[in-house]
Amino acid sequence: MGTSSLSLHHPPPLLLLLRLLLLPFVTTQTIVNITNQCPYTVWPAALPEGGGMRLDSGKTWTLQVPSDTRGGSVWARTGCSFDGKGNGSCQTGDCEGLLACKTYGQAPITSAQFSLNQYNNNSFFGISLYQGFNVPMEFLPMPVKGQGGSGCTKGPQCGANITSQCPSELKVPGGCNSACDVFKTQSNLYCCSMTPCESNKYSAFFVRMCPEAISYSSDAVTETSFSCPLDTNYQVIFCPPINLTSSPPSPPNSADLRPLRKGPSVGIFVSVAIAGAIVLIITFIFFIIRRRRTRRHQEMEEEEADFSQLQGTPMRFTFQQLEAATEQFKDKLGEGGFGSVFEGQLGEERIAVKRLDRAGQGKREFLAEVQTIGSIHHINLVRLFGFCAEKSHRLLVYEYMPKGSLDRWIYGRHENSAPPLEWRVRCKIITDIAKGLSYLHEDCMKRIAHLDVKPQNILLDDDFNAKLSDFGLCKLIDRDMSQVITRMRGTPGYLAPEWLTSQITEKADVYSFGVVVMEIVSGRKNLDTSLSEESIHLITLLEEKVEKNQLEDLIDKSSNDMQAHERDVIQMMKLAMWCLQIDCKKRPKMSEVVKVLEGTMDAESNIDHNFVATNEPNFSIAGNVNSSAPPVASDVSGPR
The missing domain is CATH 1.10.510.10 (Transferase(Phosphotransferase) domain 1)
Structure with missing residues (x-):
């Protein structure tokens, strides 16, 4: 992440951004639905169109990308204010002080990027962290109806709330700044190329929290891009929730009862009656199973809503992140009434991950712990780094205490x-x-x-x-x-x-x-x-x-x-x-x-x-x- 503001004429030398400049004229129109699921208002900006709009929580802005666009970007601006004439400015991603964007926003921003390639009939898309991090983002393809998802790779996410966990040295209004800007290290994209470098200890911070995003640091450089057919539309979601499992399958259809032959015997009547009773019993059993699954699915949705509305809570991790951090929960530190505790590693930080037993600690207790210890800080209280509430998984991520319990x-x-x-x-x-x-x-x-x-x-x-x-x-x-x-x-x-x-x-x-x-x-x-x-x-x-x-x-x-x-x-x-x-x-x-x-x-x-x-x-x-x-x-x- 460099110290100067990025523009279309000076992009980072990475694969995705080179594509934005080098790809030829494209005749395909791309639609990008931009949805704000943050609990606050954002002002999304878009290039190369310029401009943007106010987007309140729960609202969507449909962006129609012109057919002659070689590449585009979408990002969120926060902390915006306006005078009586409608002129305004924002704290982050402010297009160098202009609400009518003509260049990339100033630091820090998280940008959704895409480019169209008529030679191989593909479009490329990804997420980049420019000079820091502002709003959590998800960038997903929406294939044309009737064509399924063939040819699409998955979409990138940077859904972790980095801002709340940002080191105090990097905090800025509405975001988490680049260590390169803060410590004024060598002004190039690989800002920590000279050692020793003050920002070395911070550079992996962004990569660890947004592994699918393109970020720039000497010790951990990622270059992740995704591709889809040209006729693909996209959706950008600010502050995305974690996806729930899909609805359970419908119960199987009842057996096909053929018409009875003329002059049926008593035995046939009995057989049909027994078969019908069996079908009814099986159908009833599947109905009960489905209703229980539906009820559990609804409970999970309600729990998801509870967790998504928590204010001032610590970072939220995915189960996959914590599974990797603990090497598949390999090293157990201890076991208690509510579950087991495992040693793990997140970047340079040793952690203790408590994996809760669903039969033990319930939602109320889990919420109590996340809300309480996540919102208070004291030298004699164990620090809670974050939590995971995904499907049936409930995990808490603490600082590692080497000497264990008293x-x-x-x-x-x-x-x-x-x-x-x-x-x-x-x-x-x-x-x-x-x-x-x-x-x-x-x-x-x-x-x-x-x-x-x-x-x-x-x-x-x-x-x-x-x-x-x-x-x-x-x-x-x-x-x-x-x-x-x-x-x-x-x-x-x-x-x-x-x-x-x-x-x-x-x-x-x-x-x-x-x-x-x-x-x-x-x-x-x-x-x-x-x-x-x-x-x-x-x-x-x-x-x-x-x-x-x-x-x-x-x-x-x-x-x-x-x-x-x-x-x-x-x-x-x-x-x-x-x-x-x-x-x-x-x-x-x-x-x-x-x-x-x-x-x-x-x-x-x-x-x-x-x-x-x-x-x-x-x-x-x-x-x-x-x-x-x-x-x-x-x-x-x-x-x-």
Whole structure:
């Protein structure tokens, strides 16, 4: 992608654009239907005709290309404004400031290009990224009716929303700029031909996200063109949705019942009756199957509509892209209740791809995770790069966390040859978790209750920085609401006692945090059936030890460093006990927990030393409880 504005007289030296200049006069007229499926207005421009028009969401502009056109281009302009006389300009693709286009638009644009070749009776078409990326685009052939699609290759797509994932250094109004422009590297089409080059680390970004588009960079040059017969028309779609599967086939026709012969016997009547009954049964079965398939197809369309309307969400990938990135899901990192996680590679970025089991996490949970973590950013929350919602496939693409989940390091060391974590590292992990929860509860526009805080959902990077993950069960709580009523969700052993009422606030996370802190300092699970009966439940054991003033018995005995910091560890246990109060109103805010951990505030000392609910008490939440089958206490926080 060069730094100067491209024109018809100075095209890139690639095969498709050479065709635009060198092909001779063509007598075939080509129709291009240009449809805007973006949720915002665009002003598509076209060459060599010039000009353009306003195209609102859902509208189509039919462009009739003159018969003497050697080659043409269509692209979208965004951020346009007009004065009282109708004169205007756009932020992107603005034809050098003119709404009546006479040359290619300025950066950044995504351009649909086509050329007509009367010698081989073919037309060629493709998508190019000029000096950056503006609007997602699809460019598909529409063969003349009655001639099918013979002779056509598939059409190109650049449907990924690159702009939302654009590196901050390349962001421009309405698009993602070329690294060549930003870093002012050598001014030619292969902008990174000189090394070292600042834009090398960005140049593959466009190729990776639009593999079927023509783009220009030294480390990844693509040259993709497509062809169709001359009598082919085309459609350009801005912000295309992912195509759904075609409708299921119709059930087979009923059997042909021939007329009965004259003078039929009883046996023939019986045979015909049986055959008719069988046909009716088969037809009914196929009808049921078809109706189920149709219903599932409708559900998929509804889900597709839900996902297409998500605002401010991360990048959307195709299943094929993620299948390639993970090498057919070769390296499994782990497996959970909702599916498996695989290691992958996107360009220079290592990723973790969670492939969801359709029988596990449902659409609601999947939407919750994509919307929630996709729209918030914090150093102690795992970053969500993107997602895939295609046919029956549901996948989430996260940043890769090399040291895996916390449970491997605190009570799964039989699979890990590393020594026990030092007290300093455990403190850092606890603080990171607290900061992540504090952000969710107090710094977002809506309070976000994670509702599944446990070591398996806390991931660690190379430096043992901890990040919260797995937001499939999270719940948004309006600032003007005291609590929400929701069905029971989460993991036994980490659930707060108020789950007995199903009336939940973000303080449920505070209780779970207290359980996790106790697991970290003791180096064991809260519920461990491999231990003696009196030691199975860590939180019940905590009640007994605090009454006997024997908290030191709970410190991880496999770590000499933990034993050496006995006094500090006991203070951490007291912070955990403050979080484990049965009455949710007596628990601290997570911001207060952070202050205690940072030494700017003391933990509350006047607390109740009962941490496990044995019946359904009053949890200081107003309102009646309506529950046909409330969970038992042992399912919530564990046995007594």
